[in-house]
Amino acid sequence: MLRSRLFAPPPLSTTPLTCRTVSKIVFGDTSKEALVEIPQGQLYLVRPLSVKGYSELIFKDAAATIRRTGQEFQYQLVVQRAYEEGEEELVAEETGEDSVGDLLAGGEKDQKTFLLDEELQFRTDVRQTGEKIFAWRDLSGEEGDLWEFVCDASVKPETAALFERVALQCQYERKYRRSHTNAREEELEALAYSEEPIPPASPVANPVTRGPAVAAPPDATELFPNTTKANMAKKVAGKAQAPKAEEPTKAPPSAAQPQALGVLADKTAELHLFDFPTGTFILQEAKVQATVTEIGHWEYWLHIAGEGREWLGQPIVEDINPVFNYEYKSFIFNHYLDDGSAYSWLLRFQNEEDIEDFQQGVMQALWEHLNQMKWGKAKDTDRDYVMEAFQDLTMEDAPEEEEEEDEDEDEEEEDFEDADEGHRSEHYDEDESEDDTETQDKDGVNSQLAVGYKHDRSFVVRGNKIGVFKHTADNQLQFATTIRDVKTPKGKAFNPSKVMLHAEDANMIMQNLDTPNNLYRMDLETGKVVDEWKVHDDIPVKIFAPENKFAQMTGEQTFLGLSGNALYRVDPRLPGNKLVDDQLKQYVTKNAFSAAATTQKGHIAVASEKGDIRLFDRLGINAKTLIPALGDPIIGMDVSADGRWVLATTRTYLLLIDALQKGGKNDGKLGFEKPFAKDDKPQPRRLALAPSHVAQFQHETKAPISFTPARFNIGLDDKETTIITATGPFIVTWSLKKVLANRKDPYSIKRYAEEVKADNFKFGSDKNLIVALPNEVDMVAKRSLARPTRESIATPTRVGPGRRTRGSYLGRDDIVNSPY
Numbered sequence: 001m002l003r004s005r006l007f008a009p010p011p012l013s014t015t016p017l018t019c020r021t022v023s024k025i026v027f028g029d030t031s032k033e034a035l036v037e038i039p040q041g042q043l044y045l046v047r048p049l050s051v052k053g054y055s056e057l058i059f060k061d062a063a064a065t066i067r068r069t070g071q072e073f074q075y076q077l078v079v080q081r082a083y084e085e086g087e088e089e090l091v092a093e094e095t096g097e098d099s100v101g102d103l104l105a106g107g108e109k110d111q112k113t114f115l116l117d118e119e120l121q122f123r124t125d126v127r128q129t130g131e132k133i134f135a136w137r138d139l140s141g142e143e144g145d146l147w148e149f150v151c152d153a154s155v156k157p158e159t160a161a162l163f164e165r166v167a168l169q170c171q172y173e174r175k176y177r178r179s180h181t182n183a184r185e186e187e188l189e190a191l192a193y194s195e196e197p198i199p200p201a202s203p204v205a206n207p208v209t210r211g212p213a214v215a216a217p218p219d220a221t222e223l224f225p226n227t228t229k230a231n232m233a234k235k236v237a238g239k240a241q242a243p244k245a246e247e248p249t250k251a252p253p254s255a256a257q258p259q260a261l262g263v264l265a266d267k268t269a270e271l272h273l274f275d276f277p278t279g280t281f282i283l284q285e286a287k288v289q290a291t292v293t294e295i296g297h298w299e300y301w302l303h304i305a306g307e308g309r310e311w312l313g314q315p316i317v318e319d320i321n322p323v324f325n326y327e328y329k330s331f332i333f334n335h336y337l338d339d340g341s342a343y344s345w346l347l348r349f350q351n352e353e354d355i356e357d358f359q360q361g362v363m364q365a366l367w368e369h370l371n372q373m374k375w376g377k378a379k380d381t382d383r384d385y386v387m388e389a390f391q392d393l394t395m396e397d398a399p400e401e402e403e404e405e406d407e408d409e410d411e412e413e414e415d416f417e418d419a420d421e422g423h424r425s426e427h428y429d430e431d432e433s434e435d436d437t438e439t440q441d442k443d444g445v446n447s448q449l450a451v452g453y454k455h456d457r458s459f460v461v462r463g464n465k466i467g468v469f470k471h472t473a474d475n476q477l478q479f480a481t482t483i484r485d486v487k488t489p490k491g492k493a494f495n496p497s498k499v500m501l502h503a504e505d506a507n508m509i510m511q512n513l514d515t516p517n518n519l520y521r522m523d524l525e526t527g528k529v530v531d532e533w534k535v536h537d538d539i540p541v542k543i544f545a546p547e548n549k550f551a552q553m554t555g556e557q558t559f560l561g562l563s564g565n566a567l568y569r570v571d572p573r574l575p576g577n578k579l580v581d582d583q584l585k586q587y588v589t590k591n592a593f594s595a596a597a598t599t600q601k602g603h604i605a606v607a608s609e610k611g612d613i614r615l616f617d618r619l620g621i622n623a624k625t626l627i628p629a630l631g632d633p634i635i636g637m638d639v640s641a642d643g644r645w646v647l648a649t650t651r652t653y654l655l656l657i658d659a660l661q662k663g664g665k666n667d668g669k670l671g672f673e674k675p676f677a678k679d680d681k682p683q684p685r686r687l688a689l690a691p692s693h694v695a696q697f698q699h700e701t702k703a704p705i706s707f708t709p710a711r712f713n714i715g716l717d718d719k720e721t722t723i724i725t726a727t728g729p730f731i732v733t734w735s736l737k738k739v740l741a742n743r744k745d746p747y748s749i750k751r752y753a754e755e756v757k758a759d760n761f762k763f764g765s766d767k768n769l770i771v772a773l774p775n776e777v778d779m780v781a782k783r784s785l786a787r788p789t790r791e792s793i794a795t796p797t798r799v800g801p802g803r804r805t806r807g808s809y810l811g812r813d814d815i816v817n818s819p820y
Contacts (some may be wrong), residue, residue, distance in 0.1 A: 038155055040155065046135075062149070066116065117174055123135050131152075251273055251343070266290075271345065302362070316365045320335070320366075321652060324390055331346070331359070332344065370632060385628050389684040389686045452501060458777065481527075498544070502551075504552070504555060510522060517537065551598075605639050612626060632650035636709020645712070720736060722735060730752075748785035767783070
């Protein structure tokens with residue numbers, strides 16, 4: 001049988017292998033994605049005790065591999081579907097996929113992944129026909145359920161033996177957290193599960209029929225050749241009492257209902273709860289009453305009660321992460337307990353009118369809570385804007401579409417030569433000693449990241465030190481130097497609170513919180529702060545940003561400055577104060593400006609803690625467009641180079657806004673250039689994690705969602721295709737193409753073992769991400785991020801001991817002030 005070249009395995013050596021050479025050949029070479037592979041076989045899901053049916057053929061033609069993960073001592077067993085030659089084109093045609101690449105990128109549909117752990121009870125057997133069988137528990141299934149991989153007859157016995165051997169070695173490393181090199185034979189054999197035989201994958205008769213009528217099972221010896229009838233009967237009888245791998249998620253007790261001062265919404269609906277083990281919403285009660293009430297002092301309450309049970313009571317705040325899906329008439333939201341645990345709930349309404357009324361009540365409550373003013377005082381267009389932002393076109397339990405593969409995947413394959421590793425980490429000092437490690441708290445942790453445009457360098461701020469890292473030709477990070485003891489020109493040490501590369505990456509503009517009206521210029525060639533600039537006697541610097549999107553690639557000297565209620569230009573060449581007086585726009589009201597970004601033409605987007613966004617075509621005048629606030633403070637801004645897309649970051653979601661006007665007298669103009677009509681506000685797209693994923697994130701980390709400022713990929717000739725941000729230990733990227741196509745879950749994630757402090761794209765590429773962790777810096781391939789699944793959310797990547805080639809921290813003997 002011919003297999004698609006896209007799934008073709010690397011050629012296996014025909015040289016006989018001994019146990020002594022297995023380690024050297026398999027574990028010694030980290031440049032291969034697969035440690036070992038069975039190139040051809042069939043994957044079955046066998047349920048000997050289930051009413052769902054006995055055996056299901058999952059992949060009729062598949063390859064099984066054992067791969068490294070990004071975490072030390074962690075390995076995956078991966079079974080990937082293969083297609084016969086020409087089959088993929090036929091299936092693509094039937095499913096309506098745009099390309100074979102789209103079809104083959106089907107994620108979980110065409111690939112099953114399992115963490116190699118002793119809990120899998122990995123076992124092997126040989127059929128009378130000579131076929132080798134590998135089997136392991138289905139941890140998300142019922143008692144007795146097994147995955148079985150039946151090797152093709154063409155698979156050589158030594159290949160199967162090697163696969164079994166490597167699987168045991170991987171389990172050994174995970175269990176004991178050390179290399180298998182010195183493992184004793186009896187320790188490996190102890191991991192070979194042999195307590196129960198493997199049932200056949202395709203029996204003549206099913207042991208249990210579907211539906212309520214249960215037929216007598218066939219003779220037990222037909223199913224379990226070495227099991228007695230008494231033992232089999234005991235298994236069937238004890239099935240109901242057998243513990244499952246993981247208990248279903250249970251609803252927590254409801255909080256007491258406070259006294260209501262008024263009712264904003266009151267509707268009947270079905271109530272569903274997200275179940276962590278199965279990854280689905282489970283019906284809790286078919287008819288509940290859901291109400292939104294006002295309880296005073298700009299506080300509001302969501303209450304859900306059924307017949308004889310109080311299901312839920314919680315305040316309506318931004319963390320509930322509300323999503324309204326009109327196609328399925330559903331409202332999905334999160335519920336947090338005092339101990340930090342999170343749950344995801346779904347209300348399904350009877351008709352569209354009910355969900356419209358309930359959304360009106362929820363959004364009015366949330367908006368009034370955030371803005372502390374009555375909903376009725378907002379303009380009609382502003383209310384419509386808020387309502388549109390919280391609508392969703394897809395739902396978590398809707399049928400999944402095929403995942404779309406990036407068109408340039410083949411190019412990405414060449415970006416990193418080690419596909420299983422998928423990233424390169426770097427650290428600050430060349431030789432870390434135990435003494436160095438013990439004194440790290442004095443240095444603090446990494447806090448900021450600045451990525452060079454003109455030169456392939458990244459700069460990481462850590463206390464009053466700055467680490468410099470070179471981007472190599474093969475997309476790795478290479479430690480270059482450390483700039484230590486950042487000081488003012490007068491010799492006073494300080495920790496930079498904000499930094500920006502400037503003037504062809506030759507300078508770094510930085511701020512000291514102790515002197516809010518001043519800025520400092522560091523000459524990166526010498527690693528010294530050479531200038532202190534007083535911007536203005538009375539106007540502080542809260543934010544600063546480049547003159548235009550690519551200003552740092554040029555010798556441009558001026559840049560933007562903002563205070564809480566003023567926007568101005570800074571010119572370091574001016575004598576005395578550096579603020580340009582005739583390019584100052586100061587507001588009487590407290591706008592609480594919080595973030596700014598510029599386009600390639602120098603158009604300016606400014607956001608505030610109130611959540612509104614102003615678009616300017618130049619400094620010194622009123623904004624052309626004011627985009628209303630949803631109520632959440634905006635902590636980060638970015639704009640596409642052409643000004644079409646405005647990206648704002650709040651703590652719990654991103655806002656993507658199309659600034660291009662369509663229709664009317666300003667058709668084709670940007671909101672930076674001409675104002676939108678009063679009744680034609682730009683439609684926002686709220687990019688939020690699915691409530692079920694938020695609940696899983698919180699279930700794993702006990703930390704609330706808190707995004708870092710999101711950014712587009714950036715390059716002189718590159719279109720924006722991807723958005724990057726992070727929350728806690730998770731890096732998250734959104735595909736702009738999937739967002740605009742309203743695809744379900746258009747984001748991918750990668751989990752680290754520690755909190756991500758800062759993140760950005762490498763300049764000129766959307767394929768390589770640079771990540772600053774508390775004590776390390778990592779360059780990671782975008783393709784190593786995965787769809788958010790139970791496993792990808794739960795499995796962290798470590799870039800620490802065992803993978804490092806350099807120390808983790810700024811050590812005492814770092815090179816100081818060395819030019820790059």
